[in-house]
Amino acid sequence: MSSFINMTPNKFRQAVRQEQLEARTRTTVKQLKEHVLVLEDELERTNLLVRTLFELISTYHGVTEKQFKDMMELIDLKDGVIDGKVRSTNILNAECQLCHRKVSRRFKHCVYCGGELSVPQDPFAMRRTNK
Numbered sequence: 640m641s642s643f644i645n646m647t648p649n650k651f652r653q654a655v656r657q658e659q660l661e662a663r664t665r666t667t668v669k670q671l672k673e674h675v676l677v678l679e680d681e682l683e684r685t686n687l688l689v690r691t692l693f694e695l696i697s698t699y700h701g702v703t704e705k706q707f708k709d710m711m712e713l714i715d716l717k718d719g720v721i722d723g724k725v726r727s728t729n730i731l732n733a734e735c736q737l738c739h740r741k742v743s744r745r746f747k748h749c750v751y752c753g754g755e756l757s758v759p760q761d762p763f764a765m766r767r768t769n770k
Contacts, residue, residue: 719745733757 646654696702715721717732720743732741737754749756 713750716750717741717743719743 693702693704693707697704697707712721714725715723718725733744733746733756734740735742735749735752735754736757738749738752740749740751742749742751742756744756746756748754
């Protein structure tokens with residue numbers, strides 16, 4: 640506190656602003672840490688759910704780990720990128736005219752049967768044809 644006494648008004652305002660910024664930063668960091676904990680809990684519950692589902696389908700339906708992984712890869716491939724993620728946007732989906740499965744617009748043909756897709760490959764082309 641004694642350090643504030645000898646400060647000029649500008650230096651004092653600067654010090655106050657710095658302290659406020661540091662306080663907001665501490666609050667933000669605390670909130671982010673709490674959010675990470677919530678996300679970790681959700682991930683652990685999701686992991687438990689997936690393991691439970693795998694155990695059920697392998698025990699009662701005889702699905703092997705290889706079949707499970709192959710299906711995961713097929714589902715991953717639906718958005719056009721094998722990256723271990725599922726993109727949940729329907730904008731990326733097209734429908735095959737033969738098998739009627741949903742496939743990423745990034746492909747020219749259906750990844751399941753080779754059929755033609757029902758939407759243009761260029762997302763902007765669809766907008767131009769609708770005008």
